[in-house]
Amino acid sequence: MKSSPSTPALDPRTLRDAFGAFPSGVVAVAASVKGQLTGIAASSFTSVSIDPPLVSFSISTTSSTWPLLREADHLGISVLADHHDAVCRQLAGPREERFAGLPFRVTENGSVLLDEAVATYDCSVHQEVVAGDHLIVLLAVHEVGGGGGEHPLVFHRSGFAKLHRDDLDPARLDGRINGAEVGSRESSHESKEDAA
Ligand SMILES: Cc1cc2nc3c(=O)[nH]c(=O)nc-3n(C[C@H](O)[C@H](O)[C@H](O)COP(=O)(O)O)c2cc1C
Known part of the structure; x- marks a missing residue:
């Protein structure tokens, strides 16, 4: 996708830092x-x-x-x-x-x-x-x-x-992975596999 003429060119350092945020x-x-x-x-x-x-x-x-x-x-x-x-x-x-x-x-x-x-x-x-x-x-x-x-x-x-x-506390998640309800530990496991 082309950037619009008014968009300033992305500085390579800034872009590298943003890419580096992804583990x-x-x-x-x-x-x-x-x-x-x-x-x-x-x-x-x-x-x-x-x-x-x-x-x-x-x-x-x-x-x-x-x-x-x-x-x-x-x-x-x-x-x-x-x-x-x-x-x-x-x-x-x-x-x-x-x-x-x-x-x-x-x-x-x-x-x-x-x-x-x-x-x-x-x-x-x-x-x-x-x-x-x-x-x-x-x-x-x-x-x-x-x-x-x-x-x-x-x-x-x-x-x-x-x-x-250190698995995230299900109580602090919104309870959904790919739209599937995550209730028990087992269903959570199934959802993760589906998401992989
Ligand atoms: C942690 C790490 C990840 C790297 N990932 C890539 C990569 O995904 N793609 C890439 O072209 N080079 C990557 N490199 C650099 C290459 O391993 C290698 O140094 C580079 O290709 C230069 O050598 P060459 O001219 O023999 O190809 C990475 C280096 C490190 C240390």
């Missing part, structure tokens, strides 16, 4: 491409579709890694665990050092999956959509797994955090 997890997107370990850290990962199974992440159009990674037949997505903060920084750092000393496995189709990830996905590129200074990469999901990790790493306001599970 996310972080994933490793990685593959062995022609025998070369290739990957990045990405906080833009999100689930997209159940049928067909699709997930997405966004990659900068200036990425020097994506032109290599997109050549992989299969890509591994590993949801980073809360002790993976240094791993995350390493995967976002100098290309030749990204996998140095990391515990990971390479599947027979070339996906690279980190040990102790909270969840893993075996994917292939389904579609790339140009979106401003990023590409939205849609990935077809072929297989999912538990990576052995328990709690996810959280990325918020440019920093790492842990998820502190």
Whole structure:
């Protein structure tokens, strides 16, 4: 959507701060491409579709890694665990050092999956959509797994955090998730699953 002529241009710093207010997890997107370990850290990962199974992440159009990674037949997505903060920084750092000393496995189709990830996905590129200074990469999901990790790493306001599970008091909520009445604990659970 175009902004009207009277709308002042959004300052990139202000926009970054607003984007940073939204918490996310972080994933490793990685593959062995022609025998070369290739990957990045990405906080833009999100689930997209159940049928067909699709997930997405966004990659900068200036990425020097994506032109290599997109050549992989299969890509591994590993949801980073809360002790993976240094791993995350390493995967976002100098290309030749990204996998140095990391515990990971390479599947027979070339996906690279980190040990102790909270969840893993075996994917292939389904579609790339140009979106401003990023590409939205849609990935077809072929297989999912538990990576052995328990709690996810959280990325918020440019920093790492842990998820502190402290479920909201139902008495202070409006009692509805997706329009469904949340009465008992069980029905609340069902509604959450439907909402996922
Ligand atoms: C927490 C975190 C999240 C990141 N998320 C993304 C992302 O979603 N998309 C992206 O293009 N780069 C993201 N990056 C940067 C990449 O990991 C990587 O540093 C960048 O792609 C530059 O390397 P390249 O030129 O080899 O691609 C993130 C970095 C960090 C530390």
